[in-house]
Amino acid sequence: MILADKIIKLRKQFGWSQEDLAEKMGVSRQSVSKWESANSIPDINKIINMAEIFGVTTDYLLKDDIETIQSIDGEIEPEVNxxxxxxxxxxxxxxxxxxxxxxxxxxxxxxxxxxxxxxxxxxxxxxxxxxxxxxxxxxxxxxxxxxxxxxxxxxxxxxxxxxxxxxxxxxxxxxxxxxxxxxxxxxxxxxxxxxxxxxxxxxxxxxxxxxxxxxxxxxxxxxxxxxxxxxxxxxxxxxxxxxxxxxxxxxxxxxxxxxDYHPRNKEENKKIEALAGFYWPLLIAIYLGWSFWTMRWDVTWIVWPVGAVLFAALVGLMEMITKDRE
Structure with missing residues (x-):
C-alpha cells in the first residue's frame, strides 16, 4: 500500500475530511488532495508531523510493504472493517x-x-x-x-x-x-x-x-x-x-x-442513548402506574409532552456540562 492510500485510510478512520487534516497539519486542502492522489509527496517534516497526528510510526507511512497499522508505542492497531x-x-x-x-x-x-x-x-x-x-x-x-x-x-x-x-x-x-x-x-x-x-x-x-x-x-x-x-x-x-x-x-x-455520527460526537451520542435507555422505560412505568391507579386516562396523557420536554432539557444539560469540561 502506497503512502497516498495510507493517508486516505487513516484520515477516513479518524472521520476527518481533507479540510480537517489540512487544518491540523497547517497546510492547504489542495496539498492534502495532491498527497492522496499521489500527485505529490509530503516532505519528511510533514510525514513526521502526520505520523504524530495519526499516532502511527513513520515506518508505516513510508514503507509500502507495511500494510498493518502500527501505533507509535509499537502496538498494532486492529484492522478496520x-x-x-x-x-x-x-x-x-x-x-x-x-x-x-x-x-x-x-x-x-x-x-x-x-x-x-x-x-x-x-x-x-x-x-x-x-x-x-x-x-x-x-x-x-x-x-x-x-x-x-x-x-x-x-x-x-x-x-x-x-x-x-x-x-x-x-x-x-x-x-x-x-x-x-x-x-x-x-x-x-x-x-x-x-x-x-x-x-x-x-x-x-x-x-x-x-x-x-x-x-x-x-x-x-x-x-x-x-x-x-x-x-x-x-x-x-x-x-x-x-x-x-x-x-x-x-x-x-x-x-x-x-x-451526529461524526467521531467527535460519538461519545456524546452514547451518553444520550444510555440516558434514553433508562429514561423512557421509567416514563412508561410512571404513565401506566399513574393511569391504572387513578383510572384518569384522559388526564395522565400529559406525562408524554412533559416527559419529552424534560428529556430535551436533560440532553441540553448534558451537552452544557460536556462543553464546560472541555
Missing part, C-alpha cells in the same frame, strides 16, 4: 425494513389509548348501550392487546442485529469511491427529509389545538375525550411520516460519518 458498495446498500435496505417494522409498533403504542378514550366518550352519552365500567374494561383490554402487538413488532427488529452489527458497533471504513456515492445520496434526500421533519413537527404542535379549543370553550366531557383521540391520531400521523425518513437519513449519515 472495510465496507463495499453492496454491503452499504444492504445496510440502508435493512435500516429501511427496521424502520417500517418499528413504526408499526410505535403507532400501535401511541394509538393504544384511543379505543379506551373513544369507549369512555360513548359511555358518557350512553351510546352503544355502554356504561363506564364496561367501556373502561373493554378499552383497557384493547389497549393491552395493541401494546402486545407493538412489542411483537419491536422484537422482530432483532432478526437484523447480526447483519448491521459490524457497521453500527465496530469501526469501519468505506471502500474507495463508496463514500462519495452515499454523500451524494444524502444530499439528494436532505430537502425531502427536512420537509417531512417540518410537517411532522407541525402535526405534533397542532395536535393539542382541537383539545385546547374544546376545553377552553367548556365542551362536554365526551367531546373532550374525542378530541384527545384526534390528538393521538395527529401525533401518530407525524410519527408515520418522520420515522422512516429519519431512518434513511441517519443510515446515510452513519455510513459517511457526518452530523
Amino acid at each position: 472495510s465496507v463495499n458498495l453492496n454491503q452499504a446498500n444492504r445496510y440502508v435496505e435493512i435500516k429501511d425494513q427496521i424502520s417500517r417494522i418499528t413504526v408499526k409498533g410505535v403507532l400501535l403504542c401511541v394509538c393504544s389509548v384511543v379505543p379506551l378514550l373513544f369507549m369512555l366518550s360513548m359511555a358518557q352519552t350512553e351510546q352503544m348501550n355502554l356504561d363506564s365500567k364496561t367501556a373502561t374494561v373493554s378499552g383497557i383490554i384493547t389497549m393491552l392487546v395493541m401494546v402486545a402487538l407493538a412489542v411483537s413488532f419491536f422484537v422482530r427488529t432483532g432478526q437484523f442485529s447480526n447483519e448491521i452489527y459490524s457497521i453500527e458497533k465496530d469501526d469501519f471504513e468505506l471502500e474507495y469511491g463508496v463514500r462519495s456515492i452515499f454523500k451524494e445520496k444524502l444530499q439528494q434526500i436532505t430537502p425531502s427529509y427536512h420537509k417531512k421533519l417540518s410537517i411532522s413537527i407541525g402535526l405534533f404542535i397542532l395536535s393539542i389545538v382541537p383539545f385546547m379549543y374544546v376545553a377552553i370553550n367548556e365542551g362536554t366531557s365526551d367531546l373532550i375525550l374525542k378530541m384527545l383521540c384526534v390528538m393521538f391520531f395527529m401525533i401518530a400521523t407525524g410519527l408515520y411520516i418522520i420515522v422512516p425518513a429519519s431512518a434513511e437519513y441517519n443510515a446515510y449519515s452513519l455510513l459517511i460519518k457526518e452530523g
